Amino acid sequence: MPSVARGGARLLRDLRRCGDSHWRLRQLQVCTSTEIELVRWLECQAWSGDQPRAVVASHQTQSHGQHGRVWLAPRGGVWLSAALPWPHPIRATGLFGLVVALALTEQLESQGVPVRIKWPNDLLVHSRKLAGILPTLVFRGSQVRLARVGVGLNVCNAVPSGAVALKQLLPAGRCRLQCWQGAVLQALDRSMDLARDPAVVVREAERRLWSDRVRDPKSGEDWQVRGLGLDGRLLLSQGTQTCSWTRWGDSNGGSV
Known part of the structure; x- marks a missing residue:
């Protein structure tokens, strides 16, 4: 059973101060996977299609990335899965992943982090992995019913060889976990705006590609x-x- 974390109300207050009060959040101390918890939530409470939801965990014990690869998710990082309303022209999961990658890149760039997009869904700093994105589009017939996305962002957590955390790149005062949880949710809001113009997404993502x-x-x-x-x-x-x-x-x- 996942354990509920304190602090969800504080995260919501922070979002309201930024003008983002429309999220429904579940914040957990530990769970096997935020993806599993989000799917269960969507099954228990029918998706209304008009309000984004997110499950945020302090620690995941069985998280995974692309193709089932293990993604370490110890305390100190941002680990969340979200469901977004998606009345947008994008119908390809690959482009949806790039939309989220671009929106999160913009957030990191605003703090001076020299991040690059490693296609399809990783964010790197100097060839070391900072964040990973797991996108899923859920269809009903030919229409997208909702967009689901898992995000892992290294902040103050220990990282394996080949990875990097924000604590290695920014002053301690700019590595508050709750601030970065809010920043990721704001990036997901931004992704819904970016998705209105796929050509812009492609152009801006191309400029930020990790390698030629x-x-x-x-x-x-x-x-x-x-x-x-x-x-x-x-x-x-x-x-x-x-x-x-x-x-x-x-x-x-x-x-x-």
Whole structure:
């Protein structure tokens, strides 16, 4: 059973001071996964479609990232899963992930963090992972019923090799966990605005891409990054040959 944390009311008060009082929040001390808790919440209380919800945990014991990879979530980081109303033109999960990545990047840049987007859904600082995003679009027929997203952001927590936390980048006074929980929720609000113009999202995400080259994990070949498609896919070239990835290392189409 998840344990309820104190502090949810304080987080809501902080959001109200910023003009963001429309969130429904559940704040937990520890749970297996905020994704699991969010799904249970949505099943128990039918989604009305007009008010975003988020589950925020101090610690997750069985969190996961892309393709089921383990994502360490000890105390001191922002670990949350949210459900958003999504009456927007974006219908591709890949582009939805980039929208959230861009919105969170803007929040971090406003604090002087030199963050870059590692396609499809990671945020890096000097090649070290700072945050990860797990996007899901839930459809009813051909229409998006809701958008779900999990966010993990290293703040004051211990991190493994190859990762970085904000406490290593910013003064202690700018690493208050509750402030960054609010900042992530504000980024999710911002993502709903950004989604109105997919072309702008693609342009701004391209400017912030981590590298202009990628290595195919299957073949070991290097590919030049040409940009992003309007569905969020990564566009690549190698001489006269072109291809695109919808997931890391998955070739999709091509020409010679």
